[in-house]
Amino acid sequence: MDFSEIQQYIPFLIPVLIIQLALMIAALVDLIRREHTRGPKWVWALVIVLANYIGPIIYFVAGRKDE
Amino acid sequence: MNFFIVLRKEITEQWRTKRLLIVAAVLVLFGLASPLLAKVTPDLLKSIPDMPPGLADLIPAPTLADAVGQYIKNMSQFGILLAVLMSMGVVTQEKERGTAAMMLTHPVSRLTFLLTKFAALGFTFAVSLAAAALGCWYYTLLLFEALPWGTFLALNGLMLIVFLVYVAVTLFCSALARTQGASAGLSFAGLVLVAGIGSVPRIGEYFPGQLFNWGGTLALGGEASNWPALWGSLGLIVISLTAAWLVFRHQET
Amino acid sequence: MIQVENLHKHYGAVHALDGLTMTVKPGVVYGFLGPNGAGKTTTLRILTGLARPTSGRASVAGIDLSSDGRALSRHIGYLPEEPAFYPWMTPREFLDYLGRLHGLSSTQRTARVKELLDLVNLAEAGKRRIGGFSRGMRQRLGFAAALVHRPEVLLLDEPVSALDPSGRKEVLDLIEGLREQCTVLMSSHILADVERVCNVVGIIAKGRMVVQSPREMLMERYAQPVFEADGEDPLAMKRWADLLKRQKWVAAVAVAGATVRVTANDVVLARHELMASAAAQELVLRRYEELRPSLEDVFLQLVETEAVK
Numbered sequence: 025m026d027f028s029e030i031q032q033y034i035p036f037l038i039p040v041l042i043i044q045l046a047l048m049i050a051a052l053v054d055l056i057r058r059e060h061t062r063g064p065k066w067v068w069a070l071v072i073v074l075a076n077y078i079g080p081i082i083y084f085v086a087g088r089k090d091e
Numbered sequence: 092m093n094f095f096i097v098l099r100k101e102i103t104e105q106w107r108t109k110r111l112l113i114v115a116a117v118l119v120l121f122g123l124a125s126p127l128l129a130k131v132t133p134d135l136l137k138s139i140p141d142m143p144p145g146l147a148d149l150i151p152a153p154t155l156a157d158a159v160g161q162y163i164k165n166m167s168q169f170g171i172l173l174a175v176l177m178s179m180g181v182v183t184q185e186k187e188r189g190t191a192a193m194m195l196t197h198p199v200s201r202l203t204f205l206l207t208k209f210a211a212l213g214f215t216f217a218v219s220l221a222a223a224a225l226g227c228w229y230y231t232l233l234l235f236e237a238l239p240w241g242t243f244l245a246l247n248g249l250m251l252i253v254f255l256v257y258v259a260v261t262l263f264c265s266a267l268a269r270t271q272g273a274s275a276g277l278s279f280a281g282l283v284l285v286a287g288i289g290s291v292p293r294i295g296e297y298f299p300g301q302l303f304n305w306g307g308t309l310a311l312g313g314e315a316s317n318w319p320a321l322w323g324s325l326g327l328i329v330i331s332l333t334a335a336w337l338v339f340r341h342q343e344t
Numbered sequence: 345m346i347q348v349e350n351l352h353k354h355y356g357a358v359h360a361l362d363g364l365t366m367t368v369k370p371g372v373v374y375g376f377l378g379p380n381g382a383g384k385t386t387t388l389r390i391l392t393g394l395a396r397p398t399s400g401r402a403s404v405a406g407i408d409l410s411s412d413g414r415a416l417s418r419h420i421g422y423l424p425e426e427p428a429f430y431p432w433m434t435p436r437e438f439l440d441y442l443g444r445l446h447g448l449s450s451t452q453r454t455a456r457v458k459e460l461l462d463l464v465n466l467a468e469a470g471k472r473r474i475g476g477f478s479r480g481m482r483q484r485l486g487f488a489a490a491l492v493h494r495p496e497v498l499l500l501d502e503p504v505s506a507l508d509p510s511g512r513k514e515v516l517d518l519i520e521g522l523r524e525q526c527t528v529l530m531s532s533h534i535l536a537d538v539e540r541v542c543n544v545v546g547i548i549a550k551g552r553m554v555v556q557s558p559r560e561m562l563m564e565r566y567a568q569p570v571f572e573a574d575g576e577d578p579l580a581m582k583r584w585a586d587l588l589k590r591q592k593w594v595a596a597v598a599v600a601g602a603t604v605r606v607t608a609n610d611v612v613l614a615r616h617e618l619m620a621s622a623a624a625q626e627l628v629l630r631r632y633e634e635l636r637p638s639l640e641d642v643f644l645q646l647v648e649t650e651a652v653k
């Protein structure tokens with residue numbers, strides 16, 4: 025098994041991870057500042073943190089409720 | 092002109108409700124990931140243990156075409172999905188919440204109300220796609236070679252038109268529906284309908300799906316043109332927006 | 345200022361408006377009264393151009409409603425029953441946005457926004473997101489939003505129904521303060537509020553105007569005084585009531601315990617005869633009173649007669 029060839033691409037993943045982190049933080053900030061969500065808040069917090077990328081997006085699309 | 096005052100508010104809304112952020116993040120992710128995936132997939136396959144020795148040699152080395160192919164595939168799936176998701180509630184939500192009634196008693200015409208929503212969503216997708224294209228172009232340069240930027244720009248322009256077709260169709264569904272649930276249902280029906288007709292042999296020639304192939308060929312330096320699909324797509328945008336206006340014009344909000 | 349002629353509005357088989365006719369003269373505060381479902385909101389929505397009548401004519405500030413809706417929006421201010429806003433905006437931003445739409449310059453907007461926020465007592469909340477506002481705050485912001493462009497006609501749909509007593513007083517005071525500046529049409533089912541600020545009252549039931557008149561005249565014409573007396577002995581009072589029923593000047597007598605309630609045909613005669621009659625019967629009265637009926641009594645009386653028809 026030879027991973028060395030793949031390892032050289034790891035730096036390319038850094039921007040992707042940064043975007044992912046930014047999205048997660050934006051979603052968490054929104055969640056904390058919001059009074060009402062569809063469903064309990066702590067569930068959304070878990071979804072946002074645990075489901076990479078898709079979690080924050082699902083939250084933004086489905087989790088927010090009009091105040 | 093009140094159009095620009097309302098448009099300014101709509102764009103601010105795209106920003107503050109994080110729509111712009113979501114679309115940009117998703118598209119940029121796939122812009123970066125597409126060339127990267129194209130590059131590492133063969134290596135990943137080769138690293139699978141117990142691969143018969145001869146087979147590993149048969150896996151072709153990644154090419155520029157793979158990178159562009161990945162990009163188009165991801166954008167066509169996620170871009171269109173986002174176009175529908177971001178647009179499906181916009182008119183219905185305002186009708187349900189009562190803000191539509193509130194605004195329409197001020198000097199905002201119903202046409203302005205609809206068109207500014209289309210323009211603001213167009214802005215969101217244009218900005219996000221520009222950022223994604225830039226990322227894709229740069230990663231492709233690092234991992235493969237420079238893509239000719241002129242034709243790559245053309246590819247992205249054509250993709251933007253495809254997204255706008257879905258935004259327009261979804262806006263029509265949103266104008267038609269009374270509740271958010273109905274709007275979501277109609278919007279996905281619209282998505283399936285447009286994509287479905289697009290794959291019917293003869294009629295499909297005039298549908299937006301064809302624009303991806305055209306753009307892809309162009310970006311890789313090939314010769315292609317598919318004007319019927321472009322006119323068909325632009326026509327679909329105009330028809331959808333006109334229909335949305337006709338429905339919304341006399342609707343009691 | 346507002347002319348409505350034979351307005352009909354049908355939702356399928358339901359006739360929300362059934363030939364409504366009304367006139368609102370410039371400068372009045374018009375109280376639009378009716379039970380829930382009488383067609384008040386429908387009327388207001390037609391007058392704002394949000395809904396279209398099935399048939400009939402209406403004009404507001406000289407603009408025929410079947411013509412241009414955009415010209416109308418510069419002349420009217422509308423406060424819906426539940427004013428709605430963009431939750432991501434602040435009141436300051438929202439009022440500024442409306443000011444822009446109405447073509448106010450930047451300096452005009454700054455001044456007007458400040459003035460309005462002070463007027464509706466939201467100056468401190470001016471930079472908070474509307475998303476977190478209470479019902480009362482929204483109502484007051486909606487009031488400010490309807491006033492941004494100093495409209496000639498103000499249409500208010502149940503402006504105080506959802507407010508607590510102090511909020512209600514605040515908004516009623518605001519409406520009273522506008523009396524000189526514009527024509528106000530306000531709907532309500534709470535009669536005490538209308539009685540307080542309105543100088544003309546229109547009562548509708550089942551999509552039709554039952555009566556429309558200056559408030560004072562309405563009270564004089566429809567509000568017959570009622571005499572009420574509390575006695576010592578219920579039995580004696582009952583006997584007296586039976587006696588009164590036979591008098592020509594008495595319309596109706598009701599007894600509840602030791603309380604007798606008399607409605608008169610001839611008020612002047614009743615004022616003389618009642619006390620004399622009580623004295624002749626040697627009744628001991630603890631209380632004797634001539635009651636002015638509230639608008640509520642008038643309203644019930646009118647709506648009941650309408651229902652009988």
